Amino acid sequence: MPEKVIPLHMIPDKGSEILIINGKQYLQTNTAMFTFYKRSKGELSPYFLGLKEKKIYGAKCTNCGIIRVPPFMERCPDCEFAAMELMEMPDRGKLLHTPPITYFAHSLFQDMAPFGRGRVLLGESITALPILLYTTKGVLRPGIFKRDTPVKVIFRDERVGAPTDIFAVPMSELSEEQIGKNGLQESELDWTNPQEPQVKETAEGHKALDKALIGLSKLSDGVKTSARAQHDLAGWRRVIRVNTSGGSFGIMIEDGRLEISAGENYSPDFIIVCEDPGLFTEWVEYRESLTNAIISAKLWISKNSEFKTIFKLDRVPRSLKRT
Amino acid sequence: MARKVAIVGAGQTPCKGRWVEKTYWGLAQMAVAAAIKDAGISVKEVEGVIYGIYNDIFELSAIPEHALHGIIGMANKPGMRVTCGGATGAYAMLTAYTWVASGLYDIVMCLGVEKATDAFDFDSQTSTPEVIKTIAWSGDTFFEREIGWTASDSYAEVVLAYMDMYPGDLSDEVSAKISELLCQQAQNNPYAQRRGEIVTADMAMKSRYIVYPFKLLETCVYTEGAGAIIFAEEEKAKAICRNMATPPVWITGIGAANEHHVAGIQGNHKTMHRILSDHIAARAAYQMAGITNPLKEITVIELHDAYIKQLQITMAEMGFVPLGRADDLVKEGLMLPGGPILVNPSGGLTYAGHYVGGSNMMSCWSARRELITRGLDRALVHSTGSTIAQYACILILERG
Numbered sequence: 001m002p003e004k005v006i007p008l009h010m011i012p013d014k015g016s017e018i019l020i021i022n023g024k025q026y027l028q029t030n031t032a033m034f035t036f037y038k039r040s041k042g043e044l045s046p047y048f049l050g051l052k053e054k055k056i057y058g059a060k061c062t063n064c065g066i067i068r069v070p071p072f073m074e075r076c077p078d079c080e081f082a083a084m085e086l087m088e089m090p091d092r093g094k095l096l097h098t099p100p101i102t103y104f105a106h107s108l109f110q111d112m113a114p115f116g117r118g119r120v121l122l123g124e125s126i127t128a129l130p131i132l133l134y135t136t137k138g139v140l141r142p143g144i145f146k147r148d149t150p151v152k153v154i155f156r157d158e159r160v161g162a163p164t165d166i167f168a169v170p171m172s173e174l175s176e177e178q179i180g181k182n183g184l185q186e187s188e189l190d191w192t193n194p195q196e197p198q199v200k201e202t203a204e205g206h207k208a209l210d211k212a213l214i215g216l217s218k219l220s221d222g223v224k225t226s227a228r229a230q231h232d233l234a235g236w237r238r239v240i241r242v243n244t245s246g247g248s249f250g251i252m253i254e255d256g257r258l259e260i261s262a263g264e265n266y267s268p269d270f271i272i273v274c275e276d277p278g279l280f281t282e283w284v285e286y287r288e289s290l291t292n293a294i295i296s297a298k299l300w301i302s303k304n305s306e307f308k309t310i311f312k313l314d315r316v317p318r319s320l321k322r323t
Numbered sequence: 324m325a326r327k328v329a330i331v332g333a334g335q336t337p338c339k340g341r342w343v344e345k346t347y348w349g350l351a352q353m354a355v356a357a358a359i360k361d362a363g364i365s366v367k368e369v370e371g372v373i374y375g376i377y378n379d380i381f382e383l384s385a386i387p388e389h390a391l392h393g394i395i396g397m398a399n400k401p402g403m404r405v406t407c408g409g410a411t412g413a414y415a416m417l418t419a420y421t422w423v424a425s426g427l428y429d430i431v432m433c434l435g436v437e438k439a440t441d442a443f444d445f446d447s448q449t450s451t452p453e454v455i456k457t458i459a460w461s462g463d464t465f466f467e468r469e470i471g472w473t474a475s476d477s478y479a480e481v482v483l484a485y486m487d488m489y490p491g492d493l494s495d496e497v498s499a500k501i502s503e504l505l506c507q508q509a510q511n512n513p514y515a516q517r518r519g520e521i522v523t524a525d526m527a528m529k530s531r532y533i534v535y536p537f538k539l540l541e542t543c544v545y546t547e548g549a550g551a552i553i554f555a556e557e558e559k560a561k562a563i564c565r566n567m568a569t570p571p572v573w574i575t576g577i578g579a580a581n582e583h584h585v586a587g588i589q590g591n592h593k594t595m596h597r598i599l600s601d602h603i604a605a606r607a608a609y610q611m612a613g614i615t616n617p618l619k620e621i622t623v624i625e626l627h628d629a630y631i632k633q634l635q636i637t638m639a640e641m642g643f644v645p646l647g648r649a650d651d652l653v654k655e656g657l658m659l660p661g662g663p664i665l666v667n668p669s670g671g672l673t674y675a676g677h678y679v680g681g682s683n684m685m686s687c688w689s690a691r692r693e694l695i696t697r698g699l700d701r702a703l704v705h706s707t708g709s710t711i712a713q714y715a716c717i718l719i720l721e722r723g
Contacts, residue, residue, distance in 0.1 A: 012445040019343050026343050028441075033383050044465055066590070070466055078590060096586060097487050097595050100479030102471055104533040106455035107444040109471045117471050119480070119586050119595075127587035130463070132470045142535050147487040163469045235448030289531035308447055314531050322520065 005036065010107065041161075043074050046086055048161040054183035056091060056153060056166070058125050059084040069125040091153040091182065092171065093122040098146050099133055103291060104311055111305040114140050120151055120168055132167040136189050139304060141295055144170060152179060157187050197273045197300050202245050209246025209277035215284040216249075216260040222320045223258045230256035232315040240309070241268035244277040253309070258316065270309070271302040286317040325424040329560035329571035329723065332362025332553035333688040338516040338676025341440040341450070342547040347382050348394055350549035351436045354681075355395040358432065358551035363567045366396035369553065370428040374404040375415030375435035377679040380457045382438055395434065408461055409474075409629060409708025411435070412550075412683025413579075413716035416704075419554050420574050420718075429556045435681020436549035454545050462710045463584060474629070475534040475542065477710045480586075482536060482632045484595035489647035495528055497650040498631045502527035502541050502673065504659065505628070509670020512689065516546055516676035541631040546676035550684030564723070572691045576614065576719030578607025584710055593711055598633070600715035601640035601707065608703070609642075612719040617642045618657075621719075623693045623702035624664055625686035628671040633712065637705060638666070641717075668693050687718070694722040 016029040041048050047070050050057045059071030063082035069089055075081040099118030102109070109115070119128030131153065135144050145151075151168040159165040169189065171179055178184055199205075223229040233256050240251040250266055252259040272290075274280070279298060282288035290310045293299035301310065334357025336342075336350050345353070359366050372395070374388040384390070388404045405415040412435045419433035444453035455473050462472035486493055506522040509515040522540055530540035554574070555563055564571045580603035586593045593599075605617070614620045624643075628634040635649035643664065644651045652658045658666040669675040669689035672682055683706045690702035701721050708714040 010444075010446050021343055024344070028343065030445075031383070033380050041465070068585075068587075072466065072585060096588070097480065097484035100476040100483060100537075101532075101535040102473065102476050103531075103535065104455075105452070105471060106459050106473055107446060107452035108456055110447060110452060112471065115471055117467075117476055117480075121588070126589040127585050127592055130467045130470060130472075147484075163466055286526070287529060289529065291531035292529070295532060295535070311531075312447075312449075 006034070044070075044072070047071050050088075051155070051165040052159045052161050054155045054159075056089045056122065056129070057086045058089045058122065060087050067123065067125045068127045069122050069129045089122040089125065091122070091184070092179070093120040093151060093153075095119065095145055095147060095149045095151060096121055096128040101140050101142065103295070103307060110308050113307050114304065116140050116145055118145060118168065120153070122153075130163070132164065134167050134169055136169060136173050136191055139294060141297065152184065154189065155183055155185050157185050196271065196302060197275075199243050199245050199273060199275050201247055205245025205275075205277060206247065208281070209244055209249070212246075212277040212280040213249060213260065213262065215281050219284045219316065219320065220258050220260050223256075223316060226320055228319040228322060229316050232312055232319055233258060236309070236312055238269045238306075238309050239266055240270060240272055241266070242272045242274065245275050246277045251313070253312070270306045273300040274298065284317055286321050289314045326426055327557040327560075328420050328423045328554050328574045329557070329564070330552055330574065330687070330691055330720070331555045331560050331563040331571060332358045332364070333551065333684075333691055334358030334361055335514050335550045335685055335688045336548045337514045338546045338548045338678060338685065340516060340544065340546065342438070345547075347387065347436050347438045347549070348390060350547065351391045351395055351434060354436065354549035354551040355432070355434060358553050361567075362553045362563055364430070364553075364563060369397065369400075369430050369432045371401040371422060371431045372397050373415045373419040373422070373431065373433045374402065375406075375412045375433065375680040375684065376404055377406055377408060377411045377437055378457060378461070380460060381442065391434070391436070401428075406680070407708055407714055407716070409627060409679060410683070410706040410714040410716045411680045411708065412686075413704065413706035413718060414714075415680075416552060416683065416687060416718060417577055417579060417716055419552070420577060423554050423556050429559050431554050432551055433554065433684065434549065434551045435678070435684040437678040437680040438547050439545045439678065440547060451545065467710075472710070473534070475537055478630055478633055478712060479534050479537055481595055481598060481712050482630065482636065485597075485636050486536070488596040492647050492649050493632045493635055494650055496524070497653045498541050498635070499524040499527035500653050501631050501634065501658070505667055505671045505674045508668050509674035512669045512675050514548075514676075514685070515670045515674055516544055517670065517674045520674075536632065537630050541673070543629050543672035543677040544674075546678040546682070548676060548678035548681065548685070550681040550688055552684050552687055570695060571723040572694055573721045573723055574718055575721045576608035576610075576612030577717070578604040578609075578611065579716040580604045580607070581709070581715075582711075582713045584713055586711065593713070595711065598636055598640045598707070598712045598715070600713060601637045601705070601717075604715040604717045605641040608717040608719050612721075614719065617703070618663060621701050621703050622663070622665060622699045623668065623690050624666045625669060625690045625702065625704045626667055626671065627683065627686070627706045628667060628673050629677070629707060631673065633707070634666075634671070637707065641703070641705070665693065687720070690720055694720060698722070
């Protein structure tokens with residue numbers, strides 16, 4: 001089946017439900033505000049068509065000579081609307097500033113997080129090209145991209161004439177040959193996934209895990225009596241195996257319930273590796289978040305797309321504090 | 324010559340994360356009824372209305388105000404909607420002010436209303452990702468939306484560029500302390516969304532990142548609610564206020580500026596480490612109000628704190644601290660209890676709530692309340708909006 005402009009899994013069934021608040025009934029109905037388009041790229045078309053051909057275009061004012069990338073207008077407003085001419089730009093440049101990293105993405109980008117979105121100055125351009133930023137070395141963390149970080153624009157293998165046809169990686173992650181090659185594609189990069197870290201079990205780790213499991217068990221019990229925490233996990237199902245220096249345990253999310261079990265006799269949806277089980281003692285007390293632990297490399301997850309589950313879990317200790 | 328204009332009434336709904344019990348129609352009626360009662364006038368005396376409604380998608384209507392006009396008692400009178408992203412509310416109040424100052428009308432109401440969390444992501448079974456997506460239709464839809472633009476990551480760009488320029492400023496400790504302070508102040512706001520919640524600086528420090536460098540407890544909330552402000556020309560303002568034994572609150576300065584939406588290093592393109600929109604708008608408002616030293620001449624500030632670190636930069640851009648020394652707001656005690664300025668006594672958008680089209684009305688309601696109840700002289704109401712803090716609109720209020 002061809003890909004749809006709206007992912008089918010995002011489209012709800014028709015339906016409605018009654019909510020009761022302070023003894024009164026309120027009706028809410030599943031609906032959507034949608035419009036389909038055949039949207040013209042108009043005067044911007046040469047830029048997007050250029051991406052398909054692995055070229056990046058800018059525009060140069062025929063009066064003042066200023067170059068702007070992307071070529072977002074045909075006339076220069078600073079020169080009484082003098083014409084601007086397209087010109088091909090280099091695919092290497094520097095970041096305008098330290099870019100943000102999105103960990104909690106909106107609903108269309110949930111499976112892409114974490115990702116960086118930066119602005120790169122190419123050649124003599126005075127404006128910066130907005131672009132996705134990736135590292136080939138695992139989870140994107142602060143510090144990899146900074147102001148003036150040299151980057152190279154990489155082209156997707158399959159290009160459709162969209163801003164997502166390109167992204168940038170740090171030049172420090174590329175070979176000299178790759179840096180010098182025009183039109184470098186994503187399949188030419190080394191995307192070797194980081195291997196699952198192996199954790200050695202220790203006596204100290206076992207002791208810390210025993211303590212953490214007591215806290216996790218209390219957390220599980222707390223969810224059973226907290227409507228707010230149940231809401232955090234409503235409609236969600238995941239089995240997670242957690243490997244630590246005290247051994248493994250499981251976290252089961254089952255539509256508003258959270259269960260903890262020792263051992264590793266189950267098939268997980270994804271794996272968490274965390275050398276120090278004490279992190280979970282801090283987490284249940286709302287003194288540490290799993291999200292920040294991943295960002296600071298204290299915790300490893302096998303699937304980046306499961307950040308959305310991590311966010312749901314991170315809500316639970318706070319909800320219990322607020323209950 | 325512009326006529327003098329005063330605020331003579333203000334009404335506000337409770338700010339809630341979700342108003343299942345009300346549509347935006349019902350919220351609008353609540354706020355208007357409260358504002359009319361506050362001014363002690365009949366709605367029949369109001370000659371026109373300006374609507375602040377930010378996003379069509381939240382209301383499921385391309386002209387959402389059409390359905391409000393009759394139900395708030397304004398049938399057969401002029402009504403106009405203003406939408407300017409996060410700055411919608413302040414720009415709507417600017418418009419209401421001009422309707423009165425120009426002599427076109429004597430009494431004009433400004434109504435801000437917004438739903439948000441009716442939006443729901445059926446995939447994750449939560450509202451927030453869909454709310455963020457709805458707002459994400461507000462960015463550059465040719466070059467940026469498809470690569471994940473959101474309001475948060477665009478403001479984060481500005482904050483990070485500022486931190487590149489001033490690496491010693493905007494420490495996490497100071498941002499967390501401000502978060503704690505705003506939480507405490509929200510407890511005095513009967514309409515605040517996060518009333519009853521305790522957030523310490525330590526909790527804010529350790530809260531999870533949503534978009535680096537923004538943390539959950541240093542970011543504004545999503546809110547549903549409504550607020551209404553009534554503006555009147557001088558003679559009617561005096562009569563209304565005499566009747567209600569309340570001082571008029573005059574609008575003595577207004578400034579606004581929108582920057583370029585494209586970032587660059589020359590010309591009029593956005594300078595990413597600045598929020599020039601705030602700077603230019605503040606300068607214009609000060610000039611109109613005759614303010615030369617804002618730190619000494621303004622005591623109450625209701626600032627659009629979409630993000631705490633942006634609040635700090637905005638305070639610098641408005642001249643309360645030098646650029647690069649925004650941490651002085653806490654380190655020098657400027658905005659701490661006992662300091663010379665009271666910043667976001669409402670709790671701000673982080674703790675009181677952010678119903679986008681009208682949260683500036685909530686800020687205005689709070690600033691007026693502080694001027695009247697504390698007997699203070701002058702307040703500033705600030706708004707910011709659009710991608711990379713592109714828009715700003717600022718009002719100066721003075722107690723009569």
